[in-house]
Amino acid sequence: MNNVRTYNSSVRVGNWNEDIQLEEDALKEFLEKRDRGELPSQKRSKLKDLLFKPVSLSISRDGYVHYGDIVALECLGSQDRTNYTNDGPRSTCFLSTTPQASNLLQMNKLEGNCDVSGSTTLEPNLRSSFVITGCEPHQTKGDKLCYGQDFFLCTLDGEGGSLFLQSDRATLQKSAPQSRHQAVTYVPKPSALTKWKILYYDPRMRMENEGLPVPANNIVIMSHTVTNQDLAVEENFLMRTPFGHKEYEISANTFLDSHRAEKDVNRWMIMMGVPGDEIRPIVPDCK
Template sequence: MSVRTYNPSVRVGNWNEDIQLEEDTLKDFLQKRESGELLYQKRTKLEQTIFKKIDLSISRDGLVHFGDKVNIRCPAALDRTQYFAHKDPRNECNLAVVPQINKILYSNKFEGPCSVTGCREVAANLRSTFVIKSPDGIPDGEPLRYGQVFYLCTMDDEGGNLYLHSDRVSLHKSPNKSRHQEVSLVCEPSFLTEWKILHIKPKLRMEYEGIPVPANCKIIFHHVKTGQNLSVEEEFCIRTSFGTREYEISSHTYLDSHRADMEQNHWQIVMGVPGDEVYPVTFPSSGTASTTTGTS
């Protein structure tokens, strides 16, 4: 009499190991979900921290002041395709922080040292918003002037307190691609974190010394210690930990044949102005005595 060696209820192969692997996978998933380590949870947390929208300070007199929340923007370069067929024009970009993702997910703030890049996303968020501070104890609200030393810092309340830093090129410290002077963010202020604003035209710099800096106008960011200017390396793009391609930032003075700074060194201190969508202008109602539509 023959005996059936196989029927649908028989389990073959490493069935016990497969069951254990499925259970371990499920347990690992539940543990990561409870601790917030899943990829979609990390993405959501990043959007709620460093990509959170920030309202810039309003420049009601058209000037930049100490304590203002600003964006540091490099305008778009001119279209040079008629001269260089292989070269695309550079987009406008904001100076932005590139933190270590693991650190910011646990601390919810920037921890130095951090690198900086030229982010093509020009919307104001935590990683692209900076605060202008005085090293001499000048109170907030005082206008920043040409040639006046200042610190460019990340935001205190939400993003930590890091200072824009630069130092001379060394064998072990330089940007990976351009090999120019490195720019980064550090925890402690020093003479290497001191910057000042210069007029965009070299012939007018002495005349504008001590005059308040206007907002949303082209200026030059000058590093006091090394004498180099903040620049965008439009020839070199780097891939960040967020998966985006952004311009490399360095301190290097690009001069043309007339000894004037080139487009890579042109920056704007971007601020809000009255009437922006963030701060809409409100008018008094027609029924009050303060309306401007009435006649005397």
């Protein structure tokens, strides 16, 4: 009789009924959230689909940039240079927005403060498409943007959140995370810190071009009005986005070469469509 077992794993002890009820409630809650699309994985997938939704850039019919145009900002890569970064030549990238991790799963559109990075995804999407917006009453939609004029660079309306590109002087408490240069972010409200201007890329001809219309798809310098620092790709610093991508850190910092001219990390192209793009046939992906 000493070898007879009086207890086995099927015997219910303690708060077994409460444990079963809690498991059933947890499963029921999970299924309800799944049906409503409220699971974190579902929210993350929907937000990723939203941010990478393709966007058509405005067509520049006269070759110039106008207020109200939807554009992308491209910084060409460094394949022709010999002083490569630690990871090899810098790739061509688009200026792009990224929701901050604390807000990532609570939004159905871009809102609040958003980080800025250089994405190597070169197809214009909601992250990398922006509107040239006037900051003065006389700067109306359709007018040409000129060198030296202040303007706002905004995200798209609606799902884009109509945010404004902002920068401010670097401090010990506020700067770009890795380079420690002047930080660049997208914010909900305009201010003096959200004003930018376009400069001619060659400093020797800068004064001569002041006040002339800015051509589309040409190299320019994008300068912050208050601090006079230029928008830059930090080619030596990569940041990981919530989507798992490694992208270049973006700052406002003027990098000068030995001739006192801005380096290629400060040079951007205001990308727009050209006449004929709207009727160009879509070639299916054969992969």
